Amino acid sequence: MTEHAHPSEVITVENLVQTIGGQEILRGFSLKVYQGETLVLLGRSGGGKSVFLRHLIGLMQPVSGTVTVGQEVISGLQERELAKVRRSMGMLFQNGALFDSLTVADNVAFPLRERGETDESVVRAKVEEALQMVDLAGNEGKMPVNLSGGMRKRVALARALVNQPRCMLYDEPTAGLDPIVADSIDLLIRRLQRKLGVTSIVVTHDMKSTFTIADHVALLHEGRCYFYGTCDQLRASTDPVIRDFVEGRSHDEP
Amino acid sequence: MAPARYVGDLIFSFARYLGDLALLAGETMRGIFHGQVRPQLVVQQIYEVGFRSQLVVLITGAFTGAVFATQTYFQFHRLQMDTAVGPVVSVSMFRELGPVLCGLMVAGRVGAAMSAELGTMKVTEQLDALRALAVHPVDYLVVPRFLAMVISMPLLVAECIGVGILAAYLLTTQILGVSETYYVHNMLHFTGGRDVAMGLIKGMVFGVVIVFVSCHQGLNAREGAVGVGRATTEAVVIGSLFILVVNFFLTMALNIFFPAGK
Ligand SMILES: Nc1ncnc2c1ncn2[C@@H]1O[C@H](COP(=O)(O)OP(=O)(O)OP(=O)(O)O)[C@@H](O)[C@H]1O
Numbered sequence: 378m379t380e381h382a383h384p385s386e387v388i389t390v391e392n393l394v395q396t397i398g399g400q401e402i403l404r405g406f407s408l409k410v411y412q413g414e415t416l417v418l419l420g421r422s423g424g425g426k427s428v429f430l431r432h433l434i435g436l437m438q439p440v441s442g443t444v445t446v447g448q449e450v451i452s453g454l455q456e457r458e459l460a461k462v463r464r465s466m467g468m469l470f471q472n473g474a475l476f477d478s479l480t481v482a483d484n485v486a487f488p489l490r491e492r493g494e495t496d497e498s499v500v501r502a503k504v505e506e507a508l509q510m511v512d513l514a515g516n517e518g519k520m521p522v523n524l525s526g527g528m529r530k531r532v533a534l535a536r537a538l539v540n541q542p543r544c545m546l547y548d549e550p551t552a553g554l555d556p557i558v559a560d561s562i563d564l565l566i567r568r569l570q571r572k573l574g575v576t577s578i579v580v581t582h583d584m585k586s587t588f589t590i591a592d593h594v595a596l597l598h599e600g601r602c603y604f605y606g607t608c609d610q611l612r613a614s615t616d617p618v619i620r621d622f623v624e625g626r627s628h629d630e631p
Numbered sequence: 632m633a634p635a636r637y638v639g640d641l642i643f644s645f646a647r648y649l650g651d652l653a654l655l656a657g658e659t660m661r662g663i664f665h666g667q668v669r670p671q672l673v674v675q676q677i678y679e680v681g682f683r684s685q686l687v688v689l690i691t692g693a694f695t696g697a698v699f700a701t702q703t704y705f706q707f708h709r710l711q712m713d714t715a716v717g718p719v720v721s722v723s724m725f726r727e728l729g730p731v732l733c734g735l736m737v738a739g740r741v742g743a744a745m746s747a748e749l750g751t752m753k754v755t756e757q758l759d760a761l762r763a764l765a766v767h768p769v770d771y772l773v774v775p776r777f778l779a780m781v782i783s784m785p786l787l788v789a790e791c792i793g794v795g796i797l798a799a800y801l802l803t804t805q806i807l808g809v810s811e812t813y814y815v816h817n818m819l820h821f822t823g824g825r826d827v828a829m830g831l832i833k834g835m836v837f838g839v840v841i842v843f844v845s846c847h848q849g850l851n852a853r854e855g856a857v858g859v860g861r862a863t864t865e866a867v868v869i870g871s872l873f874i875l876v877v878n879f880f881l882t883m884a885l886n887i888f889f890p891a892g893k
């Protein structure tokens with residue numbers, strides 16, 4: 378492993394257990410994410426990746442286990458106590474979760490205005506910059522319902538990024554995008570990592586994307602962390618569960 | 632034993648529901664006192680719930696006043712107490728009919744809209760998006776609606792009462808031929824500040840009931856479109872029933888401070 382390159386943990390998850398409606402989703406999931414790295418989380422559809430991601434920003438509280446962000450244990454905190462840690466994080470929801478009563482520009486401007494930015498010219502400039510980053514300049518006035526699924530996701534990405542969070546959680550950032558835009562999102566994730574030192578956790582099914590962006594890969598299987606390692610270790614693994622994953626997607630690549 | 636247990640469960644879940652509403656109210660107050668008021672949203676909500684409810688409320692008030700005046704006139708006319716229609720209509724409008732009917736109409740119009748909007752936001756993860764952006768959903772959604780209702784409802788009730796009394800006056804004096812002077816004189820003589828206060832206080836309380844019941848339904852909506860539909864229906868039904876029940880207790884309590892008649 379390459380621990381020497383990653384001095385400190387940003388997120389530490391220990392023995393996370395979650396049950397929803399009698400169904401055990403997470404059964405003791407543990408994971409460390411280091412400062413400035415990109416961790417890709419793989420797993421079967423319905424395996425609990427989105428549920429796991431929601432714990433990292435306090436949207437769900439675990440049945441047992443702890444989540445530590447920076448120095449702070451956030452599992453068990455009250456809603457209002459979570460605000461501080463959430464301000465340093467950004468989350469891209471799987472379905473975008475745009476505010477459908479606001480225009481694209483107002484959606485992206487929302488976090489800025491909520492953090493007290495009152496100078497509209499600054500807001501406009503930052504919104505424009507963020508939309509350019511996701512290749513959507515010129516769509517400021519549209520309503521979310523009038524966007525395609527992929528566009529919606531990219532607006533949501535712009536909204537999550539506009540405040541320059543220290544840590545980003547992406548729930549399938551490239552699903553439903555054409556390969557060219559998907560590639561540009563991958564590059565964007567890398568660029569944020571290199572230029573701003575953003576720590577990223579990316580849930581994806583896209584193996585090509587995984588090998589492009591991942592410093593570490595974790596595989597969520599049956600509620601536990603089944604595999605943790607680098608891309609090379611993932612490629613070299615002979616474990617059938619892991620092989621299914623890596624090869625199952627490799628047919629789609631060309 | 633089974634029925635007793637059923638009743639017990641019912642009482643328990645009702646108590647828990649009231650507890651939930653109280654928690655929501657507490658969270659709203661905390662939002663307000665921690666300076667989480669967004670004036671722009673309050674204004675927008677006043678426009679939505681106050682300004683745009685006027686037509687409904689005015690029509691309700693006018694026809695209630697008119698029909699009540701007619702019925703009262705037919706009865707009182709036999710006793711040759713025609714001019715008593717004025718005070719009867721005005722006191723009833725102020726103390727009961729105005730606030731209750733206005734409250735019921737607003738529960739239907741505004742309560743449904745609030746629970747549908749918040750419920751849709753819940754099931755499409757927009758509430759989670761708010762939370763992930765470090766914005767408390769109660770601060771952003773419930774606080775402006777609460778303040779807008781507290782400001783708007785007394786005004787809506789006043790409008791409802793106003794047109795009701797006006798309609799009654801016009802009908803009784805212009806069509807049924809009661810003396811205008813005596814009508815007005817009697818009405819003013821028997822209607823006092825206590826009746827006005829009661830009407831406006833009731834209106835404000837009903838506004839608060841509508842906001843918390845509807846927002847609670849919306850924030851707790853489940854399972855897609857069906858869940859939102861159910862939340863909306865229940866917001867209107869529970870809101871309306873609460874208004875009727877709360878009205879009874881409010882009448883009892885307020886009669887101590889603002890006794891009817893003199
Ligand atoms: N609010 C909820 N209520 C009930 N069950 C839920 C809820 N949220 C998630 N689940 C269940 O938890 C399991 C994991 O869901 P999750 O959304 O985390 O899967 P996922 O790994 O993100 O899948 P995908 O890759 O398809 O997005 C599923 O079986 C799902 O039915």
Ligand SMILES: [Mg+2]
Nearest residue numbers: 426427471548
């Ligand atoms: Mg998911």
